[in-house]
Amino acid sequence: MHPMPVSRPEPGLGSAALGAEEEALVLDVLRRRELFRYYGNDPQHPPRMAAELEKEAVALFGTRFALAVTSGTAALEVALAAAGIGPGDEVIVPAWSWISCFTSVVRCGARPVLAEVDASLCIDAGEIARLQTRQTRAVLVVHYQGAAADMDRIMEESASRNLLVIEDGAEAPGATHRGRRLGSIGDIGIYSFQHNKPMTAGEGGLIVTRHPHLYERAVRMHDLGQYRALHARVCPPAWSSFAGGQYRMSELTAAVALAQLRKLDRIRDHCRALKARIAPRIGALPHLQLRPLSDPAGDFGFELYFYAETAAAAAELRRRLDARGVWCQQRTGTYPHYRRDYVISGMAAHPSLSPFRELSPWPAPGYRPEDFPRTEDLTSRFVALPLGWHYTKADADHIAASVEAAHAELFGA
Ligand SMILES: Cc1ncc(COP(=O)(O)O)c(C=O)c1O
CATH class of the missing domain: 3.40.640.10 (Type I PLP-dependent aspartate aminotransferase-like (Major domain))
Structure with a gap:
């Protein structure tokens, strides 16, 4: 345990x-x-x-x-x-x-x-x-x-x-x-x-x-x-x-x-402070890469993303973090559009309203999983750690220590 x-x-x-x-x-x-x-x-x-x-x-x-x-x-x-x-x-x-x-x-x-x-x-x-x-x-x-x-x-x-x-x-x-x-x-x-x-x-x-x-x-x-x-x-x-x-x-x-x-910036500053306790520790782990951001200081900080080298390693890290009581599932409901029903059908509410009706066969190039190798690769390898208003510094430290421990178990110290 x-x-x-x-x-x-x-x-x-x-x-x-x-x-x-x-x-x-x-x-x-x-x-x-x-x-x-x-x-x-x-x-x-x-x-x-x-x-x-x-x-x-x-x-x-x-x-x-x-x-x-x-x-x-x-x-x-x-x-x-x-x-x-x-x-x-x-x-x-x-x-x-x-x-x-x-x-x-x-x-x-x-x-x-x-x-x-x-x-x-x-x-x-x-x-x-x-x-x-x-x-x-x-x-x-x-x-x-x-x-x-x-x-x-x-x-x-x-x-x-x-x-x-x-x-x-x-x-x-x-x-x-x-x-x-x-x-x-x-x-x-x-x-x-x-x-x-x-x-x-x-x-x-x-x-x-x-x-x-x-x-x-x-x-x-x-x-x-x-x-x-x-x-x-x-x-x-x-x-x-x-x-x-x-x-x-x-x-x-x-x-x-x-x-x-009126509370938005206070919630943001709280999340940023939590993220600042965790991110450097994950960034120091050799087999993980933090989500690179165009302006890291501007991040809201309510979800910390990092990549493992393979999808299998990401899944194993998630399993081990979950066992330590760390939320780490993909919770946003975001999926690639090309895997969603509304793209696979190509339908609008009425057939003549569909902007895809001239593209045949459907799904056309540009709307199929094989057209997005980078998106497929990246989204199979990330782990997401949500942070929130009720999280304390102790929660943040526990999350960081858990990632370090799971990393050591998986890849050695
Ligand atoms: C990126 C993005 N755009 C648009 C929306 C739509 O917002 P709503 O759920 O308020 O319609 C959401 C949220 O669900 C979202 O995450």
Whole structure:
């Protein structure tokens, strides 16, 4: 028997930090009986949670505009529509990323084109040149599990090709790249308030941008084409209406999201401090390699990744860490898109909406496992160690000691 850790808390991030602050803001909404963001009981004092969330998000993330929506997936769909991406267009998407990164592109009628990831588990910037066609409009960058993609190169490659950069910061709000908040570097960024995220309201999403036209179009897309007075005060309208969807955030969700936004950096600093106790010890082990990051100091720190030399060694390390009470399974639900049902079928909700209908036979090259040797190799060899709000320094030290012990058992001292 191995000594068990001091504790084995659930990794929880925002959800683990829920407390009196969220309660107070939710109660405020309930007591006012104002659940809808655009009007309430007193025209002189309209509801304020969603508006305040947007205002504080602008200040925190360093963008010009922010818009609250119903989910991170909704934020992606709205952002793509705001950017005017649609049928006939292509969007470059990392092959290893969350479901919505693929489906949101299909839903707006464009074709997701899958890119290999590099060892940071984010899109390989070199893929932009390889995959660009005359139809390419945008690169959807996913900052995987708390850490930045190589934004210097991605911005350079995209700018030289006149491609939009959409940053998916759902898994990395509060993380930075050379001092800039992820989500604020490209043309338009998104975050999620889903339950497992660093800031959560159960569900919810946020869009940020510095471009007035993207903001206005996002507002219209998320509110049935409308552009209400509140938004006109933030940015005067310049576009005509179009048939949008309905992705408005409720005041109740906004109350929780706002309290969580205010805690984001504290949760991040806690995770970073824990990671700093563990990473150097793993980095010193000869048969393991830490996930290389384009800016290690900017990592949120809620999940520490390292690679073993083979998939078998990674599986054996996981088994031994689990026996010591260390969480180390792949818990994010991310799989390569080319192994998912929606890619294997190539279907949209209606056959004529599928951007793959002209590609035959299906799955076509670029959508099959054999087309992604690097992504296949990297994602078979990593071990992920979640850290969280309830983790203590003693937990971090136990994790580091457990990796050292498992490494010694497997490879010798
Ligand atoms: C990278 C990424 N993008 C988008 C989303 C979608 O967010 P949501 O679950 O709020 O729709 C998620 C989260 O689940 C995610 O991890």
